Amino acid sequence: MRIVLKQALASVGVALALALTACGGAPQAVNSGSASPSATSGGSVTVFAAASLTATFTELGHDFEAAHPGSKVNFSFGGSSDLVSQLQNGAPADVFASADQANMTKATNAGLAAGTPQVFATNVLEIAVPPSNPAGVRTFQDLTRSGVRLVVCAQQVPCGSAAQKAAKAAGLTLKPVSEEQSVTDVLGKVISGDADAGLVYVTDVKGARGKVSGVTFPESSSAVNSYPIVALKASKNAALAQAFVDFVRGAQGQKVLGDAGFGAP
Amino acid sequence: MPASARPEPRGYSGLPRWLYIPAGLGVLFVLVPLVGMLTRVDWLHFVPLVTSDSSLAALRLSLETALASTAACLVLGVPMALVLARGPARGRRWLRALVLLPLVLPPVVGGLALLYTFGRLGLVGRLLDVAGVQLAFTTTAVVMAQTFVSLPFLVVSLEGALRTAGGRYEAVAATLGAGPTHVFWRVTLPLVVPGLASGLVLSFARSLGEFGATLTFAGSLGGVTRTLPLEVYLQREIDPDAAVALALVLVVVAAVVVGVAYGRRLAGAVAA
Incomplete structure (x- = not known):
């Protein structure tokens, strides 16, 4: 019995060590x-x-x-x-x-x-697109077109709930290919060119200094972040x-x- | 530190007694945070928290992708370990250092490397895109990220096992007329099964816990790319109770996997 317990404790220890190593990258992000x-x-x-x-x-x-x-x-x-x-x-x-x-x-x-x-x-939302705007996104509605690879924030984080609110006000259902953890993750996917469009804040587009272009949309006024x-x-x-x-x-x-x-x- | 810092032979273990102090501290360092997490688990709502649709989808995706990446590690890692252990000596040190790189790289860096290689505008991704293949934001990308970070675990374990086993049996088999492929299947592989098994378990466990590379390269979408660690990280934003409950599930799954594998390995060692 004691040996079994010891073994169990030992394996839990190993597992925890692995879990710790695996998650090491998270907080820095x-x-x-x-x-x-x-x-x-x-x-x-x-x-x-x-x-x-x-x-x-x-x-x-x-x-x-x-x-x-x-x-x-x-x-x-x-x-x-x-x-x-x-x-x-x-x-x-x-x-x-x-x-x-x-x-x-x-x-x-x-x-x-x-x-x-x-x-x-x-702060309000703005659509960030790669400078070449490969998917030709001009309006908020364009984001729902099939073939447009849209990336947004997950609803659990502020930029995601704002995106959800704006979509609801516009009567649209967004179908993103990814719901990211933070607005910088969204921006990163647009800068790398893997996303055709991302919903970020006006300040993020400005801060990206030309690496993305911004498309403003009137529906953003329904989700103003304070x-x-x-x-x-x-x-x-x-x-x-x-x-x-x-x-x-x-x-x-x-x-x-x-x-x-x-x-x- | 006690003055008796000199090894005292005791029975035939010959272990200096003072070693138990840092060893015990080490065990506590690993175990106490686990207890700390357990004290935060909301046991009343534990079952509903871990059986919600998003939790189950994440758990299912995690198990599937970790299995797939373990298979990929098997297919790619076994030949790599063999080449490293038995191949030509020239350049082997450099090759090994390269292979082990993902082990010491921060996973998020690995994810960036994958993104700029297999992403739509990446080195390889550009060509794939022309061919109509897109990897970013797919479950395949999750498996790639996991394989990238867990491959060294298999290679290291297996290479060690191959070195310990030595090449004598292979040499004998060859003198008896067996071809290299025949020797590989009938002699080399059976000799290193325990090392291979522990390498596979480590790869699986590492894949299960993979976070940084997945988030960077594959993104995060429920049921498609959001594995259990990503779900834990996201839930923590609004519902720490759910995050702790899921974290416990992850710990239990990892403990079971490692426990089963090491238990079996011990039994195997006794039988042998």
Whole structure:
């Protein structure tokens, strides 16, 4: 009996080790930045922000540091739901900026927020196609044509639920060849040319700098994504955290976001 | 660390006693996270969670594709291991390093490599596209991704077994007039069956857990390319309970596969 148990434990151990190796690639895919766990001595602030904010917030971080001499902004960029679960598990952060309301609600329900979250930007969907537009996609309806290899986000992630909402409003049923984990995965499949079209955000098309072309469609207005931001209760530097939130919502922050294609709140 | 860091012969095991401390820590390091996951399983809803349509589709797809890629590993890997173990010595080291590359590459890098090779605009994919064959977003792409990452497991296991077995029996068979193909089927293969079996099991388990290359190369669509690990990763976005339940299923399947294979191998060793 003991031997059987030992053998069972041993095989479970082997299996787990294999599972761990196999999944090793996963977390890197979402966590493109790293948080500094160092104490917020002097004037440092750690911002957990949605992956789609990587370019704009990195720029705003530099601007903020210039405007507040002696301060330091650290970022951790990732999928909003990943960030929330990290915060729930005690990750040290001062500010949280989510790509959708649902994940911000998770954070407020968990009692993490120091105040009421404020929307600081909006984003709408756009059709991304390879520059040569091989399938000749011109409208939202074109996506449902047979032979058009469409890639969207899975409904479980914000860009996927937005795509679903837009399709429903337009009375269309999308038949994608793949439902990706994140909007960057969708963009990647369009850039590589394997997809004829992908549903991404306006800001993603702009950020791809010519590697994809964008096709705007009026139905996108029925699925506007709001980005809320809030200072966190766990912050050791509440004043600076709130200053960063105000900075993002202020004139300079709004200009950087607007230049990247984000809509005003 | 205790001062008795010198080997103490005890019975005929001759194992230094202090070794049990790091060994025990190692076992705990592997086991405790598993227990940690078990404490998060929502047992009340476990059955409905793992028998939902999407879960069953993912499990079914995972088992099918892992079997297919194990078969592909068998067909491609056995000849590769033989060439590495018995082929001409020149360039063998380089060849082995190349073959083992997927073992140390991050799977997502393997997926990118496959995408830029077999994708529609890729090196090979371009030609296939002209011929009307499209691999990206198909179940075939899943099998290719899994084969890519698990092939080295089979090759390494089998090459080791072939080296241990040596070439004496083959030489004898050849002097008795058996041709190379006859020797291969009747002498070489039967000698390395245990090594081959463990290589196949490792390949299967690795295929079952494959995530990064699949996501990058094959995409993710329920019933077509969304295998169990991809389903776990996706469910985690909205329903952590479902993700944990599915993760447990994956652990159990892997444990059963490895347990059965190693149990049989042990029994075989005793019988031999």
